[in-house]
Amino acid sequence: MDAIRILGGVPLTGEIVIGGAKNAALPLMAATLLTDQPLTLINMPELVDISTMSNLLRQHGARIDQSALAPGAGEAGATGRSMTLTSERITSVTAPYDLVRRMRASVLVLGPLLARMHEAKVSLPGGCAIGTRPVDLHLKALEALGAKIDVKGGYIHATAPGGLKGAKVVFPKVTVGGTENLLMAAALAAGDTVLENAAREPEIGNLADCLNAMGAEISGIGSGTLKIRGVKTLHGARVAVIPDRIETGTYAIAGAITRGRVTLKGTSFDLLDSVFSAMRQAGASVEQVEDGVVVSAEDGLNGIDVMTEPFPGFPTDMQAQWMALMATANGASMITETIFENRFMHVPELTRFGADVNVHGASAIIRGRKQLSGAPVMATDLRASSSLILAGLAAEGETLVNRIYHLDRGYERLEEKLGACGARIERIVGG
Ligand code: EPZ
Numbered sequence: 001m002d003a004i005r006i007l008g009g010v011p012l013t014g015e016i017v018i019g020g021a022k023n024a025a026l027p028l029m030a031a032t033l034l035t036d037q038p039l040t041l042i043n044m045p046e047l048v049d050i051s052t053m054s055n056l057l058r059q060h061g062a063r064i065d066q067s068a069l070a071p072g073a074g075e076a077g078a079t080g081r082s083m084t085l086t087s088e089r090i091t092s093v094t095a096p097y098d099l100v101r102r103m104r105a106s107v108l109v110l111g112p113l114l115a116r117m118h119e120a121k122v123s124l125p126g127g128c129a130i131g132t133r134p135v136d137l138h139l140k141a142l143e144a145l146g147a148k149i150d151v152k153g154g155y156i157h158a159t160a161p162g163g164l165k166g167a168k169v170v171f172p173k174v175t176v177g178g179t180e181n182l183l184m185a186a187a188l189a190a191g192d193t194v195l196e197n198a199a200r201e202p203e204i205g206n207l208a209d210c211l212n213a214m215g216a217e218i219s220g221i222g223s224g225t226l227k228i229r230g231v232k233t234l235h236g237a238r239v240a241v242i243p244d245r246i247e248t249g250t251y252a253i254a255g256a257i258t259r260g261r262v263t264l265k266g267t268s269f270d271l272l273d274s275v276f277s278a279m280r281q282a283g284a285s286v287e288q289v290e291d292g293v294v295v296s297a298e299d300g301l302n303g304i305d306v307m308t309e310p311f312p313g314f315p316t317d318m319q320a321q322w323m324a325l326m327a328t329a330n331g332a333s334m335i336t337e338t339i340f341e342n343r344f345m346h347v348p349e350l351t352r353f354g355a356d357v358n359v360h361g362a363s364a365i366i367r368g369r370k371q372l373s374g375a376p377v378m379a380t381d382l383r384a385s386s387s388l389i390l391a392g393l394a395a396e397g398e399t400l401v402n403r404i405y406h407l408d409r410g411y412e413r414l415e416e417k418l419g420a421c422g423a424r425i426e427r428i429v430g431g
Helices: 022-034 048-060 104-117 136-144 176-187 202-213 245-257 269-281 316-326 346-351 382-394 405-410 414-419
Strands: 003-007 013-017 039-044 063-067 081-086 119-123 148-152 155-159 168-170 192-196 217-219 225-229 237-240 261-265 285-289 292-296 332-336 356-360 363-367 376-378 398-402 424-428
Touching: 003 382, 013 414, 022 039, 022 048, 022 081, 022 104, 022 176, 022 202, 048 063, 048 104, 048 405, 104 119, 104 136, 104 155, 104 176, 136 148, 136 155, 136 168, 136 176, 176 192, 176 202, 176 225, 202 217, 202 237, 245 261, 245 269, 245 292, 245 316, 245 382, 245 414, 269 285, 269 292, 269 316, 316 332, 316 346, 316 363, 316 382, 346 356, 346 382, 376 382, 382 398, 382 405, 382 414, 382 424, 414 424
Parallel strands: 013 261, 039 237, 168 192, 376 398
Antiparallel strands: 003 398, 003 424, 039 081, 063 081, 119 155, 148 155, 192 225, 217 225, 261 292, 285 292, 332 363, 356 363
């Protein structure tokens, strides 16, 4: 298994180009199942999760062609690959356990398959390191659109013999994946659907814009109420994946935690207002410049409290990285996690760097230290892994982050991007 070795203590300075968002790309890819025409996605990140979704879609019958784009050649500042997905014929409506267990976002094929084929059989995603993460809200909402759902043998078997019918759905809790599944399902349902208490994450906007470009009729984008007028068919489109706001935030913290100065290109302040505002409050400088954001914390930082919330609140996907930052700030701070019930698994690993963190239920109290010291640590999930990388960059001496396969699911060329800003970081293959 690969590991990452870091010799910490170097203030990072330089430029990092932010890639396309994993969590936008995955639902956009699933949208191919809604049409027999080609869907071209530009600014696609190169990540293990993207390959997993490609494999899943191929076994449903999608053809996937990929091409590299020269840096700067993309539209809207896009620099990543482009991918064209064509699902002329759906050859299987089953998403098998073996693929779904690798990535929970596989459940995003449920809505589109049901809408187009009137049937889907999707393995129930199992447990997850950060929480139980049920999909009951997806299923209840699809039932409101007329689907009949049986859960048997570990599979969700959903059918809608006469097709889905528009309805009003009030989500009792904000769910990103649930909103995405329903948007795709309702796009091809008969009549009007209203989704209340819908997620407002920028990735939802990216998907809704893509569906509209494919001929859907969705309004209320960016608000908590999405209205969808169902259409009979959707057509092909060419759509850019938005910048990855969590990659943006992770590298912003890499600049701040090393008391350096980094320029994040191809991204924007608005995508991550909550985190940038918290960084400013803590004493960092965050400036929106043309085509990017410049972050520095040359004068140190003070502890401040944050609570994770659905967008536009502080993202749970930045909580672990924020904790690493607060572990190096002056004074005490508190982090309250409200989205996932088990998302403090990075705490025991961060304490190996000398971080002073106490967890009480859903809150963690962090008492900042002048200096962390490098240590061998173990990554437990994607964002926890990146918090350990950040702590390693700030710590004195050597850090070895083991089990980094989690990182490859969500960060492309991490060592290269950080290395270009002066980080002493290397991957040890098979380490
Ligand atoms: C998305 O997961 C992201 N994944 C997650 O990013 C992110 O942490 C999460 O949203 C919250 O922002 C993708 O976009 C692929 P939810 P998702 O449905 O859609 C509960 C990362 O690191 N819930 O918004 O699965 C659920 O248990 C990943 O990139 C139900 O109870 O999240 C959680 O407590 C990790 N029943 C809360 O709602 C349901 O049917 C929010 O989950 C659905 C969700």
